[in-house]
Every structure is written in structure tokens, then in C-alpha cells.
Amino acid sequence: xxxxxxxxxxxxxxxxxxxxxxxxxxxxxxxxxxxxxxxxxxxxxxxxxxxxxxxxxxxxxxxxxxxxxxxxxxxxxxxxxxxxxxxxxxxxxxxxxxxxxxxxxxxxxxxxxxxxxxxxxxxxxxxxxxxxxxxxxxxxxxxxxxxxxxxxxxxxxxxxxxxxxxxxxxxxxxxxxxxxxxxxxxxxxxxxxxxxxxxxxxxxxxxxxxxxxxxxxxxxxxxxxxxxxxxxxxxxxxxxxxxxxxxxxxxxxxxxxxxxxxxxxxxxxxxxxxxxxxxxxxxxxxxxxxxxxxxxxxxxxxxxxxxxxxxxxxxxxxxxxxxxxxxxxxxxxxxxxxxxxxxxxxxxxxxxxxxxxxxxxxxxxxxxxxxxxxxxxxxxxxxxxxxxxxxxxxxxxxxxxxxx
Amino acid sequence: xxxxxxxxxxxxxxxxxxxxxxxxxxxxxxxxxxxxxxxxxxxxxxxxxxxxxxxxxxxxxxxxxxxxxxxxxxxxxxxxxxxxxxxxxxxxxxxxxxxxxxxxxxxxxxxxxxxxxxxxxxxxxxxxxxxxxxxxxxxxxxxxxxxxxxxxxxxxxxxxxxxxxxxxxxxxxxxxxxxxxxxxxxxxxxxxxxxxxxxxxxxxxxxxxxxxxxxxxxxxxxxxxxxxxxxxxxxxxxxxxxxxxxxxxxxxxxxxxxxxxxxxxxxxxxxxxxxxxxxxxxxxxxxxxxxxxxxxx
Numbered sequence: 001x002x003x004x005x006x007x008x009x010x011x012x013x014x015x016x017x018x019x020x021x022x023x024x025x026x027x028x029x030x031x032x033x034x035x036x037x038x039x040x041x042x043x044x045x046x047x048x049x050x051x052x053x054x055x056x057x058x059x060x061x062x063x064x065x066x067x068x069x070x071x072x073x074x075x076x077x078x079x080x081x082x083x084x085x086x087x088x089x090x091x092x093x094x095x096x097x098x099x100x101x102x103x104x105x106x107x108x109x110x111x112x113x114x115x116x117x118x119x120x121x122x123x124x125x126x127x128x129x130x131x132x133x134x135x136x137x138x139x140x141x142x143x144x145x146x147x148x149x150x151x152x153x154x155x156x157x158x159x160x161x162x163x164x165x166x167x168x169x170x171x172x173x174x175x176x177x178x179x180x181x182x183x184x185x186x187x188x189x190x191x192x193x194x195x196x197x198x199x200x201x202x203x204x205x206x207x208x209x210x211x212x213x214x215x216x217x218x219x220x221x222x223x224x225x226x227x228x229x230x231x232x233x234x235x236x237x238x239x240x241x242x243x244x245x246x247x248x249x250x251x252x253x254x255x256x257x258x259x260x261x262x263x264x265x266x267x268x269x270x271x272x273x274x275x276x277x278x279x280x281x282x283x284x285x286x287x288x289x290x291x292x293x294x295x296x297x298x299x300x301x302x303x304x305x306x307x308x309x310x311x312x313x314x315x316x317x318x319x320x321x322x323x324x325x326x327x328x329x330x331x332x333x334x335x336x337x338x339x340x341x342x343x344x345x346x347x348x349x350x351x352x353x354x355x356x357x358x359x360x361x362x363x364x365x366x367x368x369x370x371x372x373x374x375x376x377x378x379x380x381x382x383x384x385x386x387x388x389x390x391x392x393x394x395x396x397x398x399x400x401x402x403x404x
Numbered sequence: 405x406x407x408x409x410x411x412x413x414x415x416x417x418x419x420x421x422x423x424x425x426x427x428x429x430x431x432x433x434x435x436x437x438x439x440x441x442x443x444x445x446x447x448x449x450x451x452x453x454x455x456x457x458x459x460x461x462x463x464x465x466x467x468x469x470x471x472x473x474x475x476x477x478x479x480x481x482x483x484x485x486x487x488x489x490x491x492x493x494x495x496x497x498x499x500x501x502x503x504x505x506x507x508x509x510x511x512x513x514x515x516x517x518x519x520x521x522x523x524x525x526x527x528x529x530x531x532x533x534x535x536x537x538x539x540x541x542x543x544x545x546x547x548x549x550x551x552x553x554x555x556x557x558x559x560x561x562x563x564x565x566x567x568x569x570x571x572x573x574x575x576x577x578x579x580x581x582x583x584x585x586x587x588x589x590x591x592x593x594x595x596x597x598x599x600x601x602x603x604x605x606x607x608x609x610x611x612x613x614x615x616x617x618x619x620x621x622x623x624x625x626x627x628x629x630x631x632x633x634x635x636x637x638x639x640x641x642x643x644x645x646x647x648x649x650x651x652x653x654x655x656x657x658x659x660x661x662x663x664x665x666x667x668x669x670x671x672x673x674x675x676x677x678x679x680x681x682x683x684x685x686x687x688x689x690x691x692x693x694x695x696x697x698x699x700x701x
Contacts, residue, residue, distance in 0.1 A: 042524075185675045213674040216527065218625070218634065221419045221552070222669035222677065229412045242527055242626065253536040254550055277531065 032078040033069060033337045035060070035327060036098035036106035037320075038118060043086025048110050048316050052132055053081065055320030056107060058305060063328050071332045077324075084109065088117035095121040095129075104337045105130060107323045110316065112136035119147040128330075128342050130323045133290065133316065135265065140369040148346050148365060150326050151290055151319055151358070152373035154265075158195055161264045161288035164377050164389045166203050168400055175259050175401040176233035178206045182223060182247060183238040185212040192238040192264060208232050217243045220250040227251070233259045233401075241267035245274055248281040259401035263287040270378050270385060272312040282380045284402050286388070291376045292318035293359035294387050294395040302357065322356035326363075329353045359393035408670065411546040416670045417663055418541070422555035424662015425562035429617040430635050431642035431654040432566065433610035439649025440586045440606040443501055446508040447488075448639065449632035450515035451611055455481055455618035456627040457519060463530045463622070470530060470622040471557065477615040485611025489604040520629040529626040536624075558620040565616050566655050569609070573651070582606055586649065638665075641685040647695030656696065660684075 037056040039049035060077045068074040080103050082094030091114040098106055105128040109115035115134030122129040123144045131139055131149040135157060140149050152160075169176050181196050183189035193210050200207050208230045211223050220243075227235065235251075235258050237244055245268050248261070261269075261284075268274040269287035292299045292315065302321060303313045326349065331337065334345035349370075351362025361372040377389035379398060386396030408416075430452060437445045458477055462468040468476075492511065497503040537553035573579040584592040585602045593599045617635075625631075642661050646653025661681055669677030688695065 046524075211673055216626070216628070217674060219419075219423070219669075219674075222416060222666060222674060225408075225412050225416055225419075225670060229408045249536050253538055253552070 031072075031337075032076045033072065033331065034078050034080050034101060034103045035324070036080045036082060036095070036101075036103035036108075037324075038082045038084050038091060038094055038098070038106055038108040038114075039320075040084040040086040040090070040110055040114060042083055043090075045086040045111055048133075048314075049084070049086075051311070051314045051316035052108055052110055052320045054306065054309075054311065055132075055317035055322075056324050058302060058317070059321040059324035059328075063324070069328060069331045071335045072337060075337070077328070084114045084118070086111070086114075088113045090114075091118035092121040094118075095127070099125045099127055103127070104331070104339060105327050105342060107327060108132045108320060109134055112139065115139050119144060122146055126339050126343065128327070128339060128346055130327055130346070132320045132323045140367055144368065146343055148326075148368045148370075150323055150356070150360075150363070150370045150373060152375050153369065156373070157288060157375040158192070158199075158264060160375055161262075161377075162199050162203060164288065165262060168377070168389070168398055171398075172400050174204075176205070178208050178230075178232045179234045179236055180208050180227055180230055180232040181210045181236045181238075182227075183210070183212055184215045184217075184240060184243060186215055188265075189215075189238040196236055196264075205234070213239070213243065215240055215243055217246065220247045221254075223247065224250045224254045224256060227258075228254060228256050235261045237261065237263055237266065239267065241271065241274070244268040245278065245281070248285065249278060252281045257402065257404075261285045263289075265289055265375075269380065271314060272385065275380055275383055275385060276312070279383050283382070284380060284399050286377060286379045286398070286400070288375050288377050290315040290319055291359065291378055291385075291387060292357050293393055295359075295393060296357050299357045318357050322358050325355040326353065329355060359387070359390075409546075411543055411549065413667070413670070414543070415549045416666045418549060418551060419555070420663035420666030421659055422551065422559045422662070423666065424659040425559040425655070426555075426617055426620055426658075427635065427638050427642060427662055428655040428658020429562040429565060429613055429620070431639040431646070431658055432569065432651060433613035433617075434636070434639050435643045435646065435649055435651065435654040436569075436613075437607055437610040438643065440582055441489075441504070441603055443504040443508065444640075445607075445610070446505065447511040447515065448508075448610075448614070449636035450512035450519075451481075451485070451632070452614045452618060452635055453519060453627065453629060453632035454515055455611075455615045456622055456625075456631060457523060457528075458615070459619045459622045460528055460530060460627055463532075464528075469532065470619045474561075474616055474619045477619060478612045481615035482608040482612040484608075486604045486608035488611075489607035490600065493607070494600060494603060516629055523629065527626045527628045530622055532623050534623065552624060554620070554624040561616065561620055562655070562658075565613060566651065569613075569651060572609075578602075578605060638681060641681055643695075644685060645688045645695055647697035650695065650697035653695055653697030 039052040041049040060079050064076045068076045080098050080101050082098055084091035084094060095118045106122050107130045109118050109131055110133050112134040115131045116139055119129040123146045127146055129147045135154045137153045137155050179200055181193050183193040197207055197210055244266055263269040266287045269285045270289040275282045306313055306317055330342055330345035334341040347365050349363045349365055353363050359376050364371045376387050378385050379388045381396055387394045388396055388398040434448050459470050459473050462473040493504055493507050496507045534553050538550040539553055539556055540548040541551050542548045581597045581602050585599055642654055642657035646657030664680045664684060665677055668680030
């Protein structure tokens with residue numbers, strides 16, 4: 001993979017040239033642009049935060065190695081990192097500090113509550129804030145001019161999840177008619193379960209039962225027993241990582257094999273840690289989630305870089321990589337490290353922004369939300385995670401219904 | 405409410421019995437300490453969490469299987485329990501029962517936060533091959549029941565520990581001394597029994613029970629700094645139900661609570677499953693405050 005090293009080789013050449021022409025360049029030395037990267041790297045969300053930071057770091061390294069921000073005379077991006085400590089208060093405190101250090105924008109947040117609070121704190125200083133993951137629809141409906149989300153929100157993700165489920169089922173000859181919804185009893189899982197309960201019957205599915213469980217859960221045997229008694233065609237779970245791993249392993253243990261497990265924004269089903277540690281329980285589980293575009297060469301290159309560091313390939317990394325690239329693209333168009341001009345440039349982003357690696361169509365922002373942002377359907381197939389929907393971005397065929 | 409076929413209900417009952425035996429083991433330590441020292445040990449949950457972290461460290465750092473880790477952890481936790489009673493709880497209480505209550509409460513806060521500082525709030529678990537193994541139990545009228553292997557081991561070991569404890573209490577000098585102190589503290593002291601030593605031995609035995617319970621739980625469970633409390637709340641109910649200070653009461657109470665939890669989980673869902681336990685707790689307090697095996701209030 002020679003092109004991995006191309007940027008750094010060029011950087012070395014530039015560096016050498018710079019060393020030769022040192023006195024001349026010293027006067028023309030472009031200023032650096034400070035960019036705030038906010039992630040929860042301690043506390044409950046530490047794993048997600050670490051992978052988000054990794055994506056931002058890789059993007060910044062790549063931008064700097066390929067000549068910095070050209071419109072600003074090749075200015076390098078300097079990362080100002082803040083730990084959101086897995087809570088909204090931590091996020092806002094770090095935004096205050098970053099503002100004090102003079103960052104031109106803030107990228108990240110990961111969880112919806114952190115994104116909501118931090119973007120609001122940033123709005124007081126007209127500081128552009130680019131959300132990396134947070135899916136809450138409230139993030140982009142508060143009328144904040146500074147807040148942008150490149151990725152999709154809850155409403156569009158769940159709508160796509162339902163539409164794609166119908167398409168998947170129709171294409172396979174409608175094998176699934178009955179559904180059991182398993183959800184954690186917090187805000188996220190209960191909200192999802194309500195939505196499924198209201199929308200699935202309209203689309204021809206019968207919801208046999210909605211089973212809730214606490215987080216953390218001690219045991220999934222009872223849920224497995226109920227599922228065995230109900231014998232549904234399809235299981236739709238909305239749980240966090242540890243609980244979904246426990247559920248899928250218990251189902252495997254109890255030899256319960258429905259025609260499919262279809263997750264929506266699941267904490268484990270699009271996670272290589274789960275696939276690596278429990279390949280048998282993970283195999284053929286489907287998920288509707290954020291995922292990098294598998295057909296872009298840059299995606300494979302980035303994944304190789306991440307895996308070379310002995311890290312897993314999680315969606316947080318490409319999403320933060322793309323969000324930083326979005327800011328860099330807007331800086332090029334703004335032509336100045338000015339917060340007001342940057343907000344205007346972000347809002348005017350269009351299809352000419354192609355340095356991201358997400359499976360989205362041409363970018364178009366309306367009220368801070370990228371209209372092209374979308375989730376994709378993934379499926380664990382043979383110890384790998386493949387995209388099975390939408391067909392424009394798919395790199396595998398869906399295996400549904402599961403072979404007996 | 406749903407109705408379930410008999411094999412499903414039977415399997416839920418079996419699951420409840422298996423889980424209940426380990427609950428009983430946790431309650432055993434609590435009831436023993438209550439019976440002898442006449443205090444509710446509020447540090448019981450924190451000590452269980454500590455034992456689970458010890459078993460996790462034994463696995464993560466030394467590669468010890470949790471079941472093998474029982475062998476070193478039981479003497480270590482017996483010694484730790486002995487030392488805590490002899491050096492902290494005993495002296496700090498100055499012979500006053502109310503003080504002991506507060507000292508154990510303080511101890512639990514210190515332990516929990518120390519573990520939070522060292523291990524962070526993340527959930528840890530061990531990966532062993534047999535964690536999700538099942539044993540088939542044949543049924544005459546349907547497909548065989550699938551019983552979790554780690555829980556079967558837990559069930560067996562819990563009864564083994566209860567048996568050993570029974571032999572210890574009835575057939576050894578130390579056991580007789582423990583029972584003497586439990587019945588009549590002053591009389592025991594006058595007969596030449598070192599009451600402070602017996603208190604510490606009892607506390608040590610109670611803590612050692614937790615070490616066994618921790619090693620039995622870990623293969624199919626996880627550990628975080630607050631995990632012990634979930635079990636201790638259940639253990640309190642079992643102790644009240646079985647009769648404060650009663651060893652067979654703790655074990656039987658554990659089995660009953662396990663089945664109640666499993667069945668209410670099956671019928672009401674896991675979020676409401678805990679409800680059954682506390683309904684029983686209130687009913688026992690209302691109608692039989694001495695518990696099933698309790699001699700006096």
C-alpha cells in the first residue's frame with residue numbers, strides 16, 4: 001500500500017525544503033489553526049471516545065501532511081483535545097476551555113446529551129460545532145446557527161430501518177411475520193420499542209411481545225425462555241453492548257434460532273470486538289447503524305492504519321475523520337480562520353465536499369442537518385461486518401432468512 | 405399475563421433454584437455474622453464486590469480459572485475478614501451495637517470508592533470456555549431442559565459450603581464456641597471463650613463465604629464497583645425470610661427467592677422481576693417477622 005506513505009514522504013520533502021529555505025520561510029510561516037476535538041475518553045463512554053479521537057487524529061495528521069489548509073497559506077491544524085468525561089457537564093466545561101484557547105471550531109461529543117449541552121455552550125461564542133455521532137433529533141431543531149451534523153438523526157435512521165426491513169423481507173418472499181422486541185428500559189431502548197410497536201403493525205408485522213430489561217442486566221435466561229415460548233420469526237433488540245452480547249450468547253446457548261436478528265442502532269452488532277470475541281453468537285446478526293462507505297478506497301486505507309495499531313474498526317473513527325475533513329473543507333472555502341465565515345461556509349457545503357468516507361450522497365445542509373446523511377444496514381458475515389443496504393453502497397448480499 | 409407451556413415454566417424454576425443457591429451462599433455469610441455478632445453487616449456487598457475483583461485479578465493477571473481461584477481466595481478472605489473485625493470494627497465499635505452498624509456502613513463506602521478509583525466504573529468480565537456451556541436434563545414430555553453449566557457448579561458448591569459450615573458449627577470446638585457466643589455472650593466469656601476472637605472468626609467465615617460466591621458468579625457474570633449491592637439487597641430479604649441467624653434458613657430462603665425472581669421475571673418481564681422479591685419481603689415482615697426458621701424476633 002504505497003499510497004499510505006505518500007503523504008508523509010511529501011511532508012518529509014516539504015520539511016527538507018523548509019529547512020533549506022529557513023530564513024525566507026520564517027517570515028512567511030503560516031499561523032496554525034486550532035481545532036477543538038471533544039470526546040468522552042474517561043467514564044462509561046471511554047471506549048467510544050477513544051475511537052472518536054483516533055479518527056480526528058488521523059484526519060488532522062493527513063491534512064497536515066498534505067499541505068495543511070491551502071487557502072490559509074498552508075496553515076497546519078493544531079488539535080486542542082478535551083475530555084467530556086462521559087457527561088454533559090464535562091463537555092460544556094471543555095468547550096469553555098477550548099473557547100478560551102481560541103479554537104476555530106469544535107468537533108465531536110459522541111453521546112446525544114453531551115452534544116446537546118456542548119453545542120449550546122459553543123453557540124454563546126458563535127463557535128462552530130460539528131456533531132460526530134449524537135443522533136437525538138433535538139440537536140438540530142433548536143435553531144442554533146453554529147451547530148452542524150454531518151451524520152443522520154434518530155428519525156431518519158429509524159425510518160430507513162423500517163423501510164429496509166420491509167424491502168429485505170419482501171425480497172426473501174416474506175418469511176418474517178412475527179416479531180419480538182427486546183429493549184433496555186432506559187430512554188433510548190424504550191423510545192425505540194414504542195416506535196417499533198407503533199410502526200411495525202402498519203408494515204404487516206405482528207409484534208408478539210415487547211420485553212424490557214434493566215441496564216445492567218444480571219441474566220437473560222428468562223428473556224430467552226419467553227422468546228422460546230413465543231417462537232417469533234424475527235427478534236428486534238435495542239440494548240447497549242454488554243446486554244446485547246449477553247442476550248445473543250444466551251440465545252445461542254439455549255439453541256434459539258429465529259429467522260433473523262435485526263438490530264437498530266445496536267451497541268454491539270456493528271462492533272468488531274463482539275465479532276472477534278464471540279463469532280458464533282455474532283454471525284448473521286443484522287444492524288442499522290452508522291458505517292463507513294466500504295467502496296471508497298480511503299476507507300480500506302484508514303481501516304488498515306487503525307488495525308495496524310491493534311485497534312478495532314468502529315464507526316466512531318470514520319465519522320470523526322469525516323467531520324474533521326468537513327471543517328477543513330469549510331476552512332478552505334471560508335478563506336479565513338474566522339468563526340462567522342466558517343459557519344457560513346459549513347452551511348454552504350455541497351456535493352463538492354468529497355474527502356469524507358461515509359456512505360452519503362452529495363452533502364446539503366438544512367438547519368445544520370446534512371440531508372444526505374444516512375445509516376446503512378450491516379450484517380455480520382463470516383467474522384466480518386458487511387454492508388447489505390442501501391444497494392448503492394453494499395459490499396455483500398443479505399443472508400435472510402437465516403439458514404436452518 | 406401470558407401462559408407458558410410446562411417445560412418453559414419448569415426450566416424457569418430450575419434456573420431459579422440454581423441462581424438461588426448462590427444467593428443463599430451470599431446470605432449465609434450475612435446471617436452468620438448477624439446470628440453471632442447481632443449486627444447487620446452493611447459492608448457485605450462491598451466485600452462481595454472486592455472478592456469478585458480479586459477473582460477477576462486472579463484470572464486477568466495470573467490466568468487462574470475462577471473455580472481454581474477459590475482455593476487461594478478463601479484463606480485470604482478469611483484472614484481479611486478476621487483482621488477487619490479484630491482491627492477495625494471491634495475497636496471502633498467500643499462494644500456498642502449501633503456503632504458497629506455505622507462502622508460497617510463507613511467501611512462499605514470506603515471500599516466501594518477505593519475500587520472505583522482503582523478499577524474505574526467499567527464493567528469487567530472473564531472469558532472462559534465453559535461460561536455458556538449447557539447440560540441437558542431429560543424431560544419425559546418434551547425436549548430436554550438446558551441448564552447452564554456454571555450455575556450447576558454454583559448450585560453444587562453452595563450446598564457443599566453449607567454442609568462444611570454445618571459440620572464446622574456442630575462438630576468442632578470452634579463451632580461450639582461460635583454457637584455459645586451466639587446464644588449467651590457473657591456466659592461464653594465466663595466459661596473461658598475468647599469472645600473477641602470468636603467474633604473475628606465468625607466475620608472471617610462470613611467473608612470467606614463471599615469469596616466462594618464471587619468465584620462461582622464470575623464465569624457467567626461481570627463485576628463493577630457497585631455489583632455487590634444488587635446481591636446484598638436480595639440477601640437481606642433471604643436472611644429476614646429464613647430467620648435471622650439461621651443457616652438452613654438462609655439456604656432455603658435463597659432457593660425460594662431464586663425461584664420467585666425467575667418466575668416473576670418470566671411472567672412480568674425482567675424490569676419488574678425484582679418486584680416479587682420485595683413483595684415477599686413485606687409479606688414475611690407482616691405475617692411472620694421471625695422468619696421461617698427464626699426462633700425469636
